Amino acid sequence: MRRTLCMVVLGLAGCAGFKPDATVEHAYLLRGEGELVLARALVRTSECPALRVDGRELPMQVRAPASAVPARPVAQGVTKPARFELTVCEAALPPGTRTARVGALDLPVPVSAPQRIVVIGDTGCRMKQSENAFQPCKDNDAWPFARVARSAAAQQPDLVIHVGDYHYRESPCPAGEKACAGSPWGFGQDTWSADFFGPAKPLLRAAPWVFVRGNHESCSRAGQGWFRFLDAAPLTEARSCNDPAQDELAAHTQPFAVTLDAQTRLIVFDSSEQKGADAEFQREFAEVGKLARGAEHAVFLSHHPVLALGLPTKGKPIRPESKEMIASLRAARDGALFAPPVDLALHGHVHLFEALGFSEGGTPTFVLGNSGSMTEGWLPEQLPAASREIGGVRIDAFHTRQGFGFAMLEREDGGWRLTEFDMDGKPVLVCAVASPSLRCSNAR
Numbered sequence: 001m002r003r004t005l006c007m008v009v010l011g012l013a014g015c016a017g018f019k020p021d022a023t024v025e026h027a028y029l030l031r032g033e034g035e036l037v038l039a040r041a042l043v044r045t046s047e048c049p050a051l052r053v054d055g056r057e058l059p060m061q062v063r064a065p066a067s068a069v070p071a072r073p074v075a076q077g078v079t080k081p082a083r084f085e086l087t088v089c090e091a092a093l094p095p096g097t098r099t100a101r102v103g104a105l106d107l108p109v110p111v112s113a114p115q116r117i118v119v120i121g122d123t124g125c126r127m128k129q130s131e132n133a134f135q136p137c138k139d140n141d142a143w144p145f146a147r148v149a150r151s152a153a154a155q156q157p158d159l160v161i162h163v164g165d166y167h168y169r170e171s172p173c174p175a176g177e178k179a180c181a182g183s184p185w186g187f188g189q190d191t192w193s194a195d196f197f198g199p200a201k202p203l204l205r206a207a208p209w210v211f212v213r214g215n216h217e218s219c220s221r222a223g224q225g226w227f228r229f230l231d232a233a234p235l236t237e238a239r240s241c242n243d244p245a246q247d248e249l250a251a252h253t254q255p256f257a258v259t260l261d262a263q264t265r266l267i268v269f270d271s272s273e274q275k276g277a278d279a280e281f282q283r284e285f286a287e288v289g290k291l292a293r294g295a296e297h298a299v300f301l302s303h304h305p306v307l308a309l310g311l312p313t314k315g316k317p318i319r320p321e322s323k324e325m326i327a328s329l330r331a332a333r334d335g336a337l338f339a340p341p342v343d344l345a346l347h348g349h350v351h352l353f354e355a356l357g358f359s360e361g362g363t364p365t366f367v368l369g370n371s372g373s374m375t376e377g378w379l380p381e382q383l384p385a386a387s388r389e390i391g392g393v394r395i396d397a398f399h400t401r402q403g404f405g406f407a408m409l410e411r412e413d414g415g416w417r418l419t420e421f422d423m424d425g426k427p428v429l430v431c432a433v434a435s436p437s438l439r440c441s442n443a444r
């Protein structure tokens with residue numbers, strides 16, 4: 001019908017780039033290095049549709065063809081080939097784009113200086129045999145990522161940051177387990193669509209995204225999908241996690257800076273293979289300082305926290321979540337931690353909300369890993385005296401909350417304000433950041 005109308009109104013030549021709308025399954029924008037904005041579309045055809053930018057057609061290139069990747073050794077043992085039925089298409093969005101559309105989907109063109117930034121993390125539905133952990137993936141209360149994404153989209157953000165761990169359905173749902181019966185599992189398209197692209201749709205249509213790689217996107221887990229769909233650099237066979245012999249290259253992606261405006265940058269850091277204070281992480285932490293140089297403000301983004309607390313394990317005191325990250329940072333900076341212009345750090349990995357302010361030498365930090373995946377316990381609102389120090393720096397302020405949600409980061413008086421919302425979009429806490437500390441109060 002539409003093709004017929006196109007031929008009648010514009011003539012056949014004017015419709016040369018036309019592709020049926022129904023081929024486009026998902027479409028989104030992501031931020032890369034500097035000012036780079038990439039449009040990606042996941043389509044059912046082997047050819048890519050055109051991207052319509054301000055009424056003109058731009059060709060999209062194939063980033064990854066549909067393919068089946070042979071089963072490879074994985075963390076959970078049980079595995080199968082990863083089938084990717086959709087073609088991943090890509091095009092750089094020209095600067096100053098006013099409208100962009102692919103198939104029937106309008107893309108949320110970037111604003112020049114994002115003011116309202118949604119932050120989410122740790123979103124997928126856990127299906128993990130080794131922990132006998134099977135989250136009820138069809139229950140909007142028990143796995144509320146779709147609810148979080150809808151509520152966050154309703155806030156009309158200018159930008160979305162996901163601090164990592166998108167994919168959680170690693171093991172098959174056991175026979176008789178009602179919580180996850182019928183769910184796809186493994187590392188192919190069906191699981192990525194169920195765990196991420198489906199529930200994230202309203203938020204993918206609301207604003208461009210910055211994707212941070214989590215440990216669930218390492219090569220022995222969902223790394224293949226990470227490189228096809230979410231990584232901001234060009235895709236190559238050596239950086240795809242398809243071949244275990246090349247995992248060393250794919251284990252680390254280089255840190256890069258996203259320009260928010262002339263004064264402000266986001267530093268995107270891949271901590272997915274964080275295991276110890278190794279030389280590669282030290283080199284990457286040294287790079288962070290170079291990427292921030294010349295900015296007035298820089299926000300450090302990594303999945304694993306640097307200056308934040310982990311959940312207490314049985315009988316043990318509350319401790320820093322990642323001594324390895326602290327050790328790598330210190331080794332890269334002659335014993336120092338972050339320094340200006342890095343004046344804020346955002347992380348995930350721990351499935352709760354934490355806000356930490358510090359005395360001199362620390363950097364205000366938020367952990368925002370409570371956007372859908374199964375919770376694993378909570379921290380007390382009042383920290384014991386013995387736990388009020390991380391990496392040799394005193395914790396000056398600490399706030400936490402129980403429950404799922406998302407955050408909105410906004411600029412305020414040359415600094416930052418962060419509002420924590422519950423999963424239905426009700427504001428819960430408002431935090432004013434004044435580096436190196438912060439203060440949170442109940443939202444009114």
Ligand SMILES: [Fe+2]
Pocket residue numbers: 165214215216303348349350
């Ligand atoms: Fe994680």
